[in-house]
Amino acid sequence: MILELDDVTVTFAAGPPLRRIHLDAMRHVTLQVAEGETLGLVGESGSGKTTTSHVALGLRRPTSGTVRFDGRPFPKRRRELAGRMQAVLQHPHWSLNPRMRVGASVAEPLDVLGRTDRTAVTEMLEHVGLGADFADRYPHELSGGQRQRVSIARALVTRPAFIVFDEAVSALDVSVQVQILNLIKDLQAEYGFGALFISHDLGAVRYVADRIAVMRRGEVVETADTRTFYAGPSHEYSKQLLEAL
C-alpha cells in the first residue's frame, strides 16, 4: 500500500473561541491506495474530498486516526518525501504561480530534486498536448484548459509514487480529457504510481479508476471495485449519484 488512511477524522474549528463551530470534514475515514492503483473519490460538494486529499498529502494532520505513506507515518521533514508525491489541486486559477513561466513551473519539482535535465519538461508538455513553445508563456496567457494541463504536467514530471488529482480534468474538453486520462493510465502502467482521483465527473472516474470510494458528509459510504460499482452500487446515495450521470 502506498497510502493508508486508518479511521481518520478531521475536525475544523472555525470562528472565534467560545463560539467555535466544530465541523467534521472527515469522519472515521478508512482508505487504501495500492501501488499502481487509482482510487476514484466521488461525492457531492463539501463532502470532504479535498480534505481527504490534503490528509493524504500530509498537508493536514488528522484530528484522530493514522496516515501511513509507503508503510510509514509522515516523516517530520517534508523534504524526505521530495519527488515521492505530487498533486493537481482543485482550482486551476490559483494553481500556477502567475509570475513564473510555464516551463519553470513544470520544472520546479525537478529543481527540488536537484535535477537539471530539461528535456523531461518539454516531453511532459508534449504529453499533455502543449507544445514546447508554451514553456515560455505566463499562466495568464493560457486558456482555462491549458492552465489545467500545465498543472498536470507539473505533477507528472517527476514520476512520483503517489499523485492526487483533485478535479484535474474538469476544465478540459472531452478529447483532451481522454488524452490526459490515457496519459495517466499509461504512465501508471509504466511507473506503477498510486493515484487518488477526485472528480464530479463520474464518466471520467469510471474511465480511470480501479476502485471507487463515495463520500458523503465526511464519511466514506461505499468503496467498491469500479466495475461492481457501476454495475450496481449498494448504497442509496451512490445510486442517486449514478442516476445523475
Add this chain to the structure above:
Amino acid sequence: MRRLDRLSIGGLACLAVLVLFALGSLVGAGGDPDAIVGPRLQPPGPGWWLGTDNLGRSVLPRVMEGVGTTLLLSSIAVLVTAVLSAAFGILAGYRGGYLNELVMRLVEVLYSFPAIVLAILVAAVLGPGQTAALASIVLVTIPLMTRLVRAAAVAVAQRDYVTSAVISGARLPRVLVRHVLPNVAGTIAVQGTYALSVGIAVEGGLSFLGFGVQPPQASLGVLIQQGGTYMIAAPWLILGPGVVLVAAILAINVVGDGLRDRLEPRETRSLT
C-alpha cells in the same frame, strides 16, 4: 510580462542622468564643493554657473555632491528597509503564529512613534550624521512596508501554487524566494519607491531641523533647506537643488508605478 511604458522609461533616463551628474562630482567635475570661490550670494555667472551660496561657494558642485549624497543615502536606506521588510514580512506572513505576532507588535510599536520624533531620537542617540539619517529613514519606512508585505504574503501563502511547491518537497527558502517573494514584489516595488520619497523627505526634514548630514557635506535636503531661507534674495540657491530633487523623486515614483504595472502580469480591464 510587458515592457516598461514610455513614461517610466523617461523616468529611468532621468535617474540615469542624475546618477551621472552625481558621479561627476566624484571625479571633481564642477569644482570643489567646499571651497569658497567668490563673494556671497552671487547670481549665476562664470566661475559659478549656478551662483554662489551664503558662504561664497559655487552651487553647482554642491548640487552635484548633494544629489550623490541624497541618492546614495536614501537608496541604501530603502534597500535596507526593503530587505528587512521583505524578510520579516514574508516570513511572518507565510509562517504565521508567534513569529507573526512578534513581528507585528514590533512593527506597531515602531509605527506608533511620530516619524520625525523617531528620527530626532535616533539622531540624538546615535549622534547626527549619515548613520543616523540612514537609521532614521529605515526606521520610519520599515513599519508600513513590513505590514503591507506581510498582508500580501498572507494572501500568497494560501495559493495553491505554494501548496504544490510544498508537496513537491521544496524547502522553505525555495518557497519563499521562488513563490512568495515574486508575488509580493509589486508591493515591494511600490512601497520601495514610496519609501525612497519618504527617505528623501526625512533626510530633508532632518536637515531642516539640523540633524542631517554634517557640514560641509551637501545633500539635497541641506541645500534646499538653506536655499529656502534665501528663496527671494537668492532664488538660484533653491532652484538648482529643487529642480534636481523634484526630478529625482518624480522619476523614482514614475518608475515605481511602471515597475508595479510590469510586475503585475495580469492586465487591468478598461471600463468601457
Add this chain to the structure above:
Amino acid sequence: MSLLSVRNLVIDYARTRALDGAGLEVAQGESVGVVGESGSGKSTLGSAVGRLLPRAARRTEGEVLVAGEPVFDLPAARLRHLRRKHLGFVFQDPIGSLDPTMRVGDQLRLVLGRGGDVRFHLGRVRLDDPRVLRAYPHQLSGGMAQRVAIAMAMATSPDLLVADEPTAALDSQVREEVSDVIFTLAAEAGTSILWLSHDLPAVARRCDRVAVMYGGRVVESGPAAQVLGHPAHPYTAALARSAPAAAAHGVRLEPVPGRPPVLTGPSPGCAFAPRCAFAEDRCAHERPAPVRVREQDVLCHKAIELEDRLTAPIEPAPIEPAPIEPAPIEPAPIEPAPNTTEVTA
C-alpha cells in the same frame, strides 16, 4: 436577420491568434452551444461578443454584430446601451463574478434599478430564502452564487445570454439545476443563448444548434442532434467519439490524435489538416470555404466526400428541457472560509 452575427472575426493576442476568421450566427430565441478543444478560442469568442476582451487582445479583422450593431465600432455609450439592453453574461467562476463587498440583494437592485422586484428575480432562480438577499457572495455556495449571477444576467431580459462554462465549477447535481434554470428562464423570456462548454452530452441535450470550434474558427455548425450525431467535419467526429462517459469500462478511448495548433497568424490551410486522417495536399495550404452538408455548415474541403463516412457514438435523443422540480432550497450554508492550509515545509 440574426440577433448575433460574427463575421470572419480575427483576434490576436501578443503571440497567439485566438480567433482566425470565426463566423457564427445566432437567431432570436435560439440556443447555440459552442464546443471545441481546449484553447480553440471559445472564451475569446464569448468575450468578443460583448467586447469584453482583455487589453492584450486586438481585433485584427472581421466584425461582430449584435442586433445589427457593430460591437467593435460602437462609441462607449452606445456599447454600454447595447450591453445593457441586449446582452447578458454568465461566467465560469460563480463566486468570483459577484462583488464580494455588496450584499446579493443590493447587487441585484443595482441591475434592476429603482422599483425592481428583487425577490421576484431571486425566486425565478429558485432562491426564495430571504437570507440570500442579505447574504454576501462568500456566504453562498457555488451553486447559489451561480444562480444569483444568472438572476442578474437575466434580470433585464437580454436578447442574448453568453454563458462561458457556467457550470464547470459545480458538482453534477447542482450543475443540472443551474443549467435548467438558465434554459427555462431563457425560454420564458425568448432569450437566445450562446453556451460555451465542453460538456458534449449537455450541449446535445439542451441546445438547438451547435458550433464546433477548432483553431480559432467555427469548423462546423448546425442543429445539435445533427452535428453531434452525424458530424460532417472530421474534427467533430473525432471529438464526439472521445467522450469518456460514452466508453464502456475497460475500453480504451482514442483522443483526437496529435496536438491542436497554436496559431500565430492565419493558418495557411485547414488548421485540422495535420491531425486529420482524411487530409490531402490542398488541406495544408488552402483555407476551406464553408460548404453545406445536410443541415450543417462545414469548413472542410472534403466535407461532401465524407458525408456519410463519419460516425459518432452519441445518439442524443433531443429531450425537452427537463421540467424543473422545485429544487430543494439549500439552507444557505454559511461556510466558514477556509483557513490557511497548514503547510509543513
Add this chain to the structure above:
Amino acid sequence: MRLLMWWSGRALSSAATLLGVSVLIFAAVRLMPGGFAETVLGPFATPEQKAELAARYGLDQPVFVQYGHWLAAVAGGDFGFSMISRQPVGAELLARLPITAELTVLAVAASVLLGVPLGVLTAVRARPTGGGAAGRLLSGLGVSVPEFVLGSLVVFVFSRYALGLQVGSWVPLTRDPAANLATMILPAAVLSVFSISVTARTTRDAVMGVLVEPYVTAAVGRGESPWSIVRHHILRNAATPVVTLIGTTTAYLLGGALIVEHVFNLPGVGSYIVQAVGRRDYAVVQAGVLLAAGVFIVMNVLIDLLVGAIDPRLGVMAGRRA
C-alpha cells in the same frame, strides 16, 4: 459575544503595544546625550545645582525605579509635569491637540476628496502606453516637493500678498471660526500635498488590483457605466489599503505635523514634543509619544472596524481578521 472577544483581544494587544512604546521611549530619551539638568541649567551651573535639580525630578534614581513610578502615574492618568514650564503635561497636550486635530482633519479631508479621485482616474486610464500619465506625474510631483520648501514659499507669498488668507497668527476655533479657518487653510493645504499624492498612488495601486477581478468584467458586461462601476464596485473593493493608509496618515499627522506647525508657528502637539526633545523635558516627550501611540492604536481599531464594514470578508463579524 464575538464582539466582546474581539474587543478584549484588541485591548490586550493595544496594551502590549503601548507598553512596548513606553519602554522604548523611556529608554530612548534617557539614552540621548545631554541630560535634562545640563541642558536646562546651562553651562554655568555647578555640579551641586545639577544634582539638586536631578533629585527634584527623581532623575537620580535608578532608571527602572523611575520607569515604574512613571508608569504607575500614567496608568492613573497623570502624565506628570513639564520640567520646563512646570505645567501638567496632560493639560498642555490637550490644549494643543485641537490645533493638530484640525490641521489633520483638513488635510485628510483633502486627501480623500482629491487623492482618491486622482488615484481612481490614473488607474482607470492606465494604459500600457500613455494615458493617465498626467495624473501619474501630478501625484509624483506631490510627493517630491518637500514640505518645508512649499511651506516656506506659501508662508512668504501669502504673508506679502494677503490674498484673503492669513499666515502666522493663529486664532482659536472657538473664538472666531471664520478667522480660524482662514489661518488654518494654508497649513492644511501644505500638509495635504504629500498625503494627497500618497493617497492617489495607493488608490491607483488598489484600483488596478481590483480592475483584474472577474466581477468588474461582469459589471462591464452588464453595461454599467464606468462611473457606476467605480462607485459601486471599485471603490469599496479597493478601499481596504486606502482606508488603512488614510488611517495611518491621520495617526501620523495627529502625532504632530511638525514641520508645518513650525513654519506656520502653530502651537500644536508636534512642536511641543520636538521642543521637549530639544530640552530633554522627559515627561513631555514620553507623554507626547504615548499620546501619539494611543492615537495610532485607536486609529488602527477604527481602520479595522471600517475595513470590516466595507469588506464583509474581513469584518469583525466575519470571525476572521486578515
Add this chain to the structure above:
Amino acid sequence: ATGTTTTPQAAAQETAAPGFLAVADQALAPGGTLNLQVHIDSGAATGYDPQLADVATTWQLLSLSYETLVTVGPDFSVQPLLAEKWDTPDDRTYVFHLRKGVAFSNGRKMTADDVVGSLKRLLASKGVWAGQLGPVDEIVKDGDDRVKVTLKEPYTPFLAALANVPAAILPMKEIGDKSVDPATTLLGTGPYVVDNHRQDVSWTFKRNDTYWNQGKPAADTLNITIAPEEAARIAALQNGGAALATLGNVDSASMLAGAKDVKVVTQATTDFYYLMLNSLKPGSKLADPKVRQAINIALDAQQIADIALGGKGKPTAITPAGLPGSCDPATLPSAAKSVEEAKKLLAEAGAEGLSFTLTIFNTEPAPAVAQVIQQNLQQAGITVKIEQMDEASWSGKVYGKAPAEFDAALSWFAGYADPGMVTKWWNPETAGFNAGFMKPDKELSTLIDAANKQAEGRDEALAQVCAKADADAQMIPLVTRPATVAYRADQLSPSLYATEGYGNVLRLVADARVKKSR
C-alpha cells in the same frame, strides 16, 4: 572717579540720536497694543527667578517686569534707574540713593530693605551673576532710602554688573513671608506686569499702572509670540501680524527687501563667538600651546565676519569689540602672523597633518562659522571635521564630563557692558564651566584680576590680558554676534540702541509708540 558724585543727565536717550538705531517719536500718542515676536521663550528650570536666570532671552523677558538699581546708556555709560544717583566715597564703597515713589506692581512701595535683601539674596545664590558682582564685602541699609555696598577690593565692572537683570530688585518682603515665589510669579517695579504666559507659545504683558516713571510705558499691552521658525517671524512682519521681531539669519534683511514699511536694522552686541580648544583631553595634540597658537594664527576672523556673518560682525579680542576700553583685535600677536608661521609652529610641535573634530550646535550661524573655520584652517594644512548636534547633545558633550571629550567646540559669550566682565571666564578656576577642557593659566588669571581692580590705566592692563589670552589660545575669541531686528515703521516707532551689552532688544520697549496695530 573717586570721591565724586555722579549725576548723569537723565533721559538723554530721548533726544540723542548718536548711539541709537531708532528713537521713538514722542509726539505720537501713547497707548495701544504692541505685537512682538521672538524666537525663543525663557526656558529655565529655575522658573522666572531673575537671580538664577543666565540666558539673554530670559533677561529680556524678565526686564519688562523687573528693574535694577542702575542701567546702561547707549554708550555703555552707567545710568540711574531705581537708584537716582550714587556716591563712591572711595573705590571700594558705593552708596545708592533710592528713587522715591517706586512701587512694586502689587502697589507696595519699594524700600531699602528690598534692595539690601535682593542683593544679599543674589550673593547667596548659586547663580552665575553672584560672581559677576565682584568681591562684595557688605551690603547695608544706610537710612530709609540709601543702601551702601562695600567691596573687599576695588572692582571696576561693579556698576555694570548691577545693571543686569539678575541684580534686579525683588519684593523681598513678599518673598520672605512666602506670599510670592519668584520662580513662578513676576512681581517687580518694571513697566509691565504679566497677564498671561503659555510656555513656548506666548506672553501677554499689561501696562503696570503703578509705574513710577510717569508717561511710561507707552503701549498698554504687549503680546509676545514665540516663533522659533524664522520664516514665521518674517511672515508676521510682512503681513503686519508683528510690529517688531527678532531675526536670526544675517541675511534676513534681504528676504524682507521690498516688503512695504518693514525696516530691518542690525543691532551690534558685545556678545561674541569663540572657539574652544580642549587642552585636557588625554593624548590630544591641542594640549600643546604651539598647536593652539598655530590654529589661532590660521583663523581669519575678518573672513568669518564677512562670510559667515554677512559682514555684520566684527573681529574681537577677549574684551568685546565695541565696548569702550576694549582692545583692538588687529594688534593681537596672532593677527600679525602669517599662515607660514602657523605651519612652522605645527611642524615644531610635530603636528603636521593635524586633524580634529569641531563640535557645534545646529542653530545658525554656527554651522556657517564652523565651515569658514574649516576653510581657514585648511590653509595651514589642518583638517577639521564638523560635528553638528542639537543644543542639548552639544552641551552634554562639551560640559558633561571632565575632562571633556570633544576636540574643539564653538559657542558664544554674552559680552556684557564692561570690557573686563567676560574676561573672567578665562580663569577656569572661578568660571567653573570650562574646567573640563581648559588649563588655568596663572599669569593670565593674575592679569585679569588686576585689570578689573584698576580704574586708571585700565586700557593698558586689558591690552595685556588680550595679548596673553591670545597666546594661551584655549578659548579663542572670534567675532561679535550681531542681532537683527525688524519692525513695521507704519505700526511702530521704537527706540533701539545701536549696541547692546546684555542682548536685550526689548530694553527700551517702554518708550515705543504704537501707531496702529492689527
